[in-house]
Amino acid sequence: MKLGPITVDTPVILAPMAGITNSAFRRLCREYGGGLYVAEMVTSRALVERTPESLRIISHDDDEKVRSVQLYGVDPVTVGQAVRMLVEEDRADHIDLNFGCPVPKVTRRGGGSALPWKTDLFTSIVRTAVKEASKGNVPLTIKMRKGIDDDHLTYLDAGRIARDAGVAAVALHGRTAAQFYSGQADWSAIARLREALPDIPVLGNGDIWSAEDAVRMVRETGVDGVVVGRGCQGRPWLFGDLMAAFEGSDVRHKPDLGKVAESVYRHAELMVETFGDEGKALREIRKHMAWYFKGYVVGSELRTKLAMVTSLEVLRDTLDQLDLDSPYPGVDAEGPRGRAGSPKRPALPKDWLESRALNAAQSQDISAAELDVSGG
Numbered sequence: 001m002k003l004g005p006i007t008v009d010t011p012v013i014l015a016p017m018a019g020i021t022n023s024a025f026r027r028l029c030r031e032y033g034g035g036l037y038v039a040e041m042v043t044s045r046a047l048v049e050r051t052p053e054s055l056r057i058i059s060h061d062d063d064e065k066v067r068s069v070q071l072y073g074v075d076p077v078t079v080g081q082a083v084r085m086l087v088e089e090d091r092a093d094h095i096d097l098n099f100g101c102p103v104p105k106v107t108r109r110g111g112g113s114a115l116p117w118k119t120d121l122f123t124s125i126v127r128t129a130v131k132e133a134s135k136g137n138v139p140l141t142i143k144m145r146k147g148i149d150d151d152h153l154t155y156l157d158a159g160r161i162a163r164d165a166g167v168a169a170v171a172l173h174g175r176t177a178a179q180f181y182s183g184q185a186d187w188s189a190i191a192r193l194r195e196a197l198p199d200i201p202v203l204g205n206g207d208i209w210s211a212e213d214a215v216r217m218v219r220e221t222g223v224d225g226v227v228v229g230r231g232c233q234g235r236p237w238l239f240g241d242l243m244a245a246f247e248g249s250d251v252r253h254k255p256d257l258g259k260v261a262e263s264v265y266r267h268a269e270l271m272v273e274t275f276g277d278e279g280k281a282l283r284e285i286r287k288h289m290a291w292y293f294k295g296y297v298v299g300s301e302l303r304t305k306l307a308m309v310t311s312l313e314v315l316r317d318t319l320d321q322l323d324l325d326s327p328y329p330g331v332d333a334e335g336p337r338g339r340a341g342s343p344k345r346p347a348l349p350k351d352w353l354e355s356r357a358l359n360a361a362q363s364q365d366i367s368a369a370e371l372d373v374s375g376g
């Protein structure tokens with residue numbers, strides 16, 4: 001798959017996920033596959049102000065071939081400044097703009113996934129960003145949802161505007177903002193966008209839980225690549241499966257509990273390196289452990305202990321108490337029902353609402369005035 005000057009071996013992109021896709025997690029995923037791995041979203045304002053957290057978010061390991069950054073912003077000037085900074089200081093090889101945030105607090109004020117509804121503002125942001133990125137030959141892509149709700153769909157117009165502005169690709173999450181994460185992602189909308197934009201790469205996103213889902217999405221929609229989010233939480237080896245599937249192999253990872261425990265420990269070690277703070281890293285790894293151990297036999301007492309670990313040493317001791325030979329529980333434990341709750345009780349975007357980046361966006365990085373774009 002080509003994104004401007006960049007060639008991605010496997011047509012798979014790790015979806016930007018606030019609080020998840022930091023350099024530690026990207027490294028784990030990268031070791032399995034040959035895709036593109038997007039960092040956590042950073043707000044343009046925070047980056048322009050060079051807050052320490054924003055600089056951590058955009059930092060990449062030396063061996064990351066494509067340093068991929070996602071920006072959020074509602075002001076063309078600030079977005080332009082952020083892109084210019086990334087390009088002039090050679091801090092990114094790929095820049096994605098986020099137009100998918102469904103949080104009501106943001107969309108009510110015209111930001112996030114509501115922004116493409118304001119076509120002038122949307123056009124201005126995308127054009128400015130593309131212009132700045134092109135000065136360094138850095139491909140710029142956008143990621144969006146279908147629209148605000150079924151009565152306010154924006155994706156086809158937004159896709160055409162972005163294409164005309166010169167983006168390297170457009171990614172579509174097949175849900176509206178009103179849907180959050182409920183129901184099924186609408187892959188037929190992704191197919192419609194693919195048809196509407198025959199001249200640039202279109203990337204499909206939503207509900208890819210296995211390599212088979214990814215191949216099916218490409219077949220059913222004709223997209224050039226897939227963007228995978230929740231499906232790889234606690235399963236970095238999914239990238240190995242995806243690479244195998246796109247190479248025509250049916251070899252899949254079926255890790256026993258021992259392998260999962262090794263991955264958890266390594267993830268925790270990498271998080272300690274990333275944050276330079278063992279306590280913080282261990283607090284962060286807890287949510288990942290819930291995903292890693294989904295479907296495996298882990299007694300409630302051990303789960304409680306794991307949820308309270310405060311050091312690598314205690315983590316090691318606790319992991320060693322698991323029944324490490326416990327087998328892979330099978331795909332049923334991994335699919336959307338196993339991982340995201342029953343279909344009757346669809347997973348809400350709790351992570352989104354609670355995510356550090358969004359909180360930061362609301363509290364410090366994005367001023368109320370910047371979010372309130374209704375006046376112009």
Ligand SMILES: Cc1cc2nc3c(=O)[nH]c(=O)nc-3n(C[C@H](O)[C@H](O)[C@H](O)COP(=O)(O)O)c2cc1C
Binds near residue numbers: 018100
């Ligand atoms: C915890 C979490 C954090 C997310 N953070 C971002 C983000 O920062 N930027 C973004 O464009 N999308 C974000 N998303 C949305 C995902 O990138 C993706 O579009 C969505 O999860 C649908 O894909 P999936 O069905 O493969 O999970 C986030 C999703 C989750 C679950």
